[in-house]
Amino acid sequence: MLYKNSEMMKKLDEFLPEIQKPARYIGGETGSVMKDKSEVDVRFAFCFPDTYEIGMSHLGMKILYGLKNKVPNYWCERVFMPLPDMEEQMRKRNIPLYALESLDPINEFDFIGFTIQYELCYTTILEMLDLGGVPVLASDRKELTPIVVGGGPCVCNAEPLCDFFDIFVIGEGEEVNLELMALMEQCKKDNSTKDEFLREAAKIEGIYVPSFYDVDYNEDGTVKTITAKNGAPKTVKKRVIRDFDKVYAPENFVVPFCDIVHNRAVVEVLRGCIRGCRFCQAGFIYRPFREKGKDTIISQTKCLCENTGYDEVSLSSLSTSDFKDIEGLLSGLTEYTSKNGINLSLPSLRIDRFSEEVFQKITDVRKSGLTFAPEAGTQRLRDVINKNITEQNVLDGVRIAFEGGYTAVKLYFMLGLPTETDDDIRGIYDLAKSVVEQFYANHDRKKGKSPSVSVSLSTFIPKPFTPFEFEPQLGEEEIKRRQKLLMDYATDRKITFSRSKYDVSLLEAVLARGDRRVGKAVYLAWKKGCVLDGWDEYFNFEKWKEAFAECGLDMGFYANRRRGYDETAPWSHMNYLVSREFFINENKKAHEGIPTQNCREKCANCGVSSQIGGEICRAIG
């Protein structure tokens, strides 16, 4: 019989009517998977360290949820971070953090897994463990279960999280998650110890057991050596799905009762990116580029729309317009979507691939907003960052949009990129201004309408596994001077600006390239009450500063220092297939302003091909 935790439901009924949007705390949505607990051998609490609305919009969670639940004796459930009104009640009433399917507390699970998408969720992870009655320090958890496991892009440098996690999954999770669960199934049968489990887990490709590595430091604070022990591999190689067309894709989603950030069907069309923009971590850690077949995508779209009842589907990838036969794909898709009143949205379009044909397709049913990301204001700087688009590409793209009746365009830029000059900053405004002029150049424009161009200005954050991992982030004064320079230069009221907060960017930079010692600061910040740091209303930078000061760590050391090519990176025991030599070479080319061709034009010898065999890379061309 399907499991039902009536006792917990009764406890929740006591106060849920007083809670904001209670539908996010009760589960029971269509598509959620219920099982008979007596027939389940391994239980996985899949935690997203942010709110329900954010976590439920995440495709990766849906993939792994469906994949694990397909195995009859495994049960994967969802867990999100409750907002303060809910958490207060839970703590007051001694209700531990529970999973939404069974309503069982997460400390009863075999695995507590976190997908770590964003550095500013680290304290939320600790809060969720603590709320679930799970000791936050891995060393305080002696039993075989629960094993706390992390995955997602941030674990490419998991060092600031090593104190809290038992294992990390490096790379793509579709295969290795099942291997881990199978290992747990066996270990539970054999009554193995936690240490025995970890030793076996470390043998699985893509599994990183942080406690099996010792880190030594130089006097200047940089990492000296990282030494593997207990039979763990010297470097942990990321997992890659070789046959991407055949990889598991969810046939159904858990369809929420309430509105969430992206309340729609999502179909992944490709993984990896051919581009190699030098600031972009995703562009390197998800290599190699792999596409699904057109027919696979179309049939997955149909299946998902029919099973969920959604009237909107979005194609997901790092750069959907790089799909080789994008026009063929869109024709095939719109044939289905327009007949069924389904809105097709393409969130990741490159402006240089924004043709009238593509435009026609996305406006067929309903108009979705248009956002383009030139990232830098001048051609010189775009060459430095290897964002290979020209001003003409941008202007052509917005012209098509304006001619198609759009009046609002959003442009993304970064401030503080390596080698950036004041001219580059003024170039941001000049480019936005040219976009406005494109609107008036269209003689068929609707009279009486004026364009609105919003410029979103984020601060450059150097990330591991990018050619810019060696770069310093600019200090507070300089960032603020540059922001002001742009504001003072901008006069056209049709262009509006939004910029990221300096403190947030600094913390993100520190955590992204931090070493193991930073874990102490994360712990202290959490102890001081930091949680949901990604939310403006909860972010408290003063507490973070205190935390770093108390453990004698300097944020500037992690964020604002140029790192030498010969320095041992805290993440140097991770192998993401792209070679360090390539990153060094790309960094040098950046400073010379030399762009690199994309994977489709010419192989740049990043190292992926030689590590996984050339056939996947050859298929890109």
Add this chain to the structure above:
Amino acid sequence: MPSVNTRVFFSKLDRAKYISHLDLSGVMQRAIKRAKLPVWYTEGFNPRLYIQFMLPLSLGQESLREAADFRLLEEIPHSEVTDRLNAALPEDIRVIETTVPVHKNTDVAAAEYEITADMDLKKFREFTEQEQILTEKKTKKGITQVDLKQHLLFVEISDRITLRLPAGNEFNINPTLVLDAFKTQTGESISHLKIMRTKILLENGKEFT
């Protein structure tokens, strides 16, 4: 296109009581799509699946009998509509029957509720037996004074409370207003509260169909 007005009566229990009235519309629309029922869409620039709900139910309250209308573009046996929707709906929302609408939305005049709670029922009986029960009610126009006594259309107290109260677009009394007035006036506490709407009624006391 010819279309047939269709009315479904459904229950909304357990976890589903936390689905807000606004969100319920999305839940039902997606269920109709999943059930592949051929239904009428509004015309215009953004066609929307047409669905209308009779009487909003407060968040946290359950109901044995809610109603929603949509238009079918093909003739489908009502029992089949019921079955297909039930296969597509979350388990805590169940369609009880599919019918052809008899009454209009505006014909709704009252609703009956069944209330169970840990509370002093004797005191509650005394409370309802007063000559006058004045309390404040929030409306769109601001706070007005109402005499609840005049609006207690039916009260029965056994191990539970049955209340019949005015309902509809024109004037609506939520059972929580009565319970809150009881708490304020007597200083009594109420816990383990369960409110279940059991009937939607017409002016003459007959069931809305």
